[in-house]
Amino acid sequence: MTKPNKKQEEEQKGKALAVKKERHEYIIEKIASLEKNQGLCFPKNYNYQNAIQAAWLLLNGTEDKDNNKALAVCTPDSIANFMLHMVTQGLSVAKKQCYAIVYGNQLTLSRSYFGTLAVVQRLKGVENVYSEVIRKGQEFKIGFIDGVKFVEKHDITFESLDADIIGAYCVIKTDSGTHTEIMTMKQINTAWSASKTGQHVHKKYPDQMAMRTVINRACKKFVNTSDDSDLLVNAFNDTTENEYEEATPETEANHIIEDKANSKEFKAEYSVEQKEEVVDTETGEVQEGEGLETEF
DSSP: OOOOOHHHHHHHHHHHHHHHHHHHHHHHHHHHHHHHHSOOOOOTTOOHHHHHHHHHHHHHTOBOTTSOBHHHHSOHHHHHHHHHHHHHTTOOTTTTSEEEEEETTEEEEEEOHHHHHHHHHHSTTEEEEEEEEEETTSEEEEEEETTEEEEEEEEOOGGGGGSOEEEEEEEEEETTEEEEEEEEHHHHHHHHHTBSSOSHHHHHSHHHHHHHHHHHHHHHHHHHTSOSOHHHHHHHHHHHHTTBOOOOHHHHHHOOOOTTTTOSOOOSSOOOOOOOOOTTTTSOOOOOBTTBOOOO
């Protein structure tokens, strides 16, 4: 695709500045209202105004697949939703905890592996979260007590570190017990097939992506059974679901990006509209976006 000419670039720049000026104060005021009236809480040392400023800087350089500036093509409501979901989860683009991805005229928030860890570690009672891949030749044993799975044994040898990955697991330790999620490689591949974009990053970093997949699945289950703020839980779920498309023979075969992400309207009273379930949305792994390389 050809890049915009100088006139188009100037028009895009002017539109982007207008959007920023129009929305910035509104977003700040809305967050302050949520903090005061609905109990929105932030992590210790988290400055949401600094996080928003960093996000604006990121968006200035974010483009869609046709090299159009995100701030010029994305709707003001989707930009506001991006900022609110980021702040509600206490995330920062500067720390690589989340990314901006453009789908059509919609700006969506995508959490990184580190972002998911940061959100879950904020939840009440969580002490530690970790994950690991299981490789062929390693001794791995699953325990099962009172209907609850746990990792009983996982012996890792130096020789097995380059072996094929056959699964992954995540453990969330809390002050009241341990939650364990275990996935086979077949389950992980099924989750990847439901992503809105291709699987280039999965093939390049299979171990990191497998761990990210299982930890996001475990974290979504844990978040939805926690008694934490509905604002946080809804923002977490909404961000996860932004990364998936409805599974059909065509989408599974071609991984078509459909322009339907984050399609709900921003409302005066902050609430997250529940979306129709898609295939394996519990996994929530982060994918590559249009015009933006996804990192771990």
